[in-house]
Amino acid sequence: MLKVLFMGTPDFAAECLKAIVENGWNAVGAVTQPDRPSGRGYRLIPCAVKKYAEENKIPVFQPETLRDGAFEKTLEELSPDVIVVAAYGKILPSYIINYPKYGCINAHGSLLPKYRGAAPIQRAIMDGERETGITVMYMDEGLDTGDMILTERTPTAEDDDFETLHDRLAGIAGGALCRALSLLEKGEAQRVPQDSSLATYAAKIGKEDCILDFSLDRDSLLNIIRGLSPFPLAQTRTPDARLLKIISAKAAAGSSEAAPGTVCALQPDGFDVVCGGGKKMRITAVLPEGKGRMSAADFVRGRRLEAGDILKWQK
Numbered sequence: 001m002l003k004v005l006f007m008g009t010p011d012f013a014a015e016c017l018k019a020i021v022e023n024g025w026n027a028v029g030a031v032t033q034p035d036r037p038s039g040r041g042y043r044l045i046p047c048a049v050k051k052y053a054e055e056n057k058i059p060v061f062q063p064e065t066l067r068d069g070a071f072e073k074t075l076e077e078l079s080p081d082v083i084v085v086a087a088y089g090k091i092l093p094s095y096i097i098n099y100p101k102y103g104c105i106n107a108h109g110s111l112l113p114k115y116r117g118a119a120p121i122q123r124a125i126m127d128g129e130r131e132t133g134i135t136v137m138y139m140d141e142g143l144d145t146g147d148m149i150l151t152e153r154t155p156t157a158e159d160d161d162f163e164t165l166h167d168r169l170a171g172i173a174g175g176a177l178c179r180a181l182s183l184l185e186k187g188e189a190q191r192v193p194q195d196s197s198l199a200t201y202a203a204k205i206g207k208e209d210c211i212l213d214f215s216l217d218r219d220s221l222l223n224i225i226r227g228l229s230p231f232p233l234a235q236t237r238t239p240d241a242r243l244l245k246i247i248s249a250k251a252a253a254g255s256s257e258a259a260p261g262t263v264c265a266l267q268p269d270g271f272d273v274v275c276g277g278g279k280k281m282r283i284t285a286v287l288p289e290g291k292g293r294m295s296a297a298d299f300v301r302g303r304r305l306e307a308g309d310i311l312k313w314q315k
Helices: 011-022 048-055 072-078 120-126 162-186 218-227 296-301
Strands: 003-008 026-031 036-038 043-045 082-086 104-108 131-138 148-155 234-237 243-255 263-267 270-274 279-288
Touching (some): 003 048, 011 082, 026 072, 120 131, 120 162, 218 279, 270 296, 279 296
Antiparallel strands (some): 104 131, 243 279, 263 270
């Protein structure tokens, strides 16, 4: 049985570690990011991987840095046959990547070489991709450039948002990693080089990515809203310049000649907004400035919006 050292931090990674443990692999340690302060009291909050590892008596390591051989002594003490990485959050130096006999493998949330980088799941939805998946690959010193071992595909449904697709891919990733470990142990793991000419980059989501431009066509706007929900959320401003974040929306019937961003109708389940090209979308859930998440219908009932109002970004 291969000795597995796992490296990961958030919920996505915890699901992968869980699959490895439940499928009987020998997890000799879990490396994760240091606890970070959170909340009003700035209490140190352990990440999902740390919680799962401690519950399952797996040794946890939280180095502040991996540079300059800082983790080398621990690596030699653990002596893993393979290192498995999923959403760890730090670049691995070469001495770690090159240490294990069976290599250092990673589960990435896209069908590589598309969507290399930090936000592959969100970017795939925002771009309107109809299919995505998980790639398990050998790690090298590039950004998601290593040779591929296997891929698992899943359709992207029209009602998928970042949360639903993230959770589905996390489950797929755990199974894919276990299959890759079996192939490695049997000496049957393939190495398929990526075609870098087909590569795209999924940059980390920035503030500018969250601003809705209603001159875009309806499908593009709906994809952006889905890709940014439930966090960090697409956003605009009401006529009084108050921030309004959009949690969910859907296509609405009909079209309008009003300017993009115009609230053209108040509905029992929300309000309709004109998009570029005249098609309309219905906003169904929102997060208003200074308030909690609510249905768009409740927002309308609070008389905070009227037909004819124009939503647009104002600094």
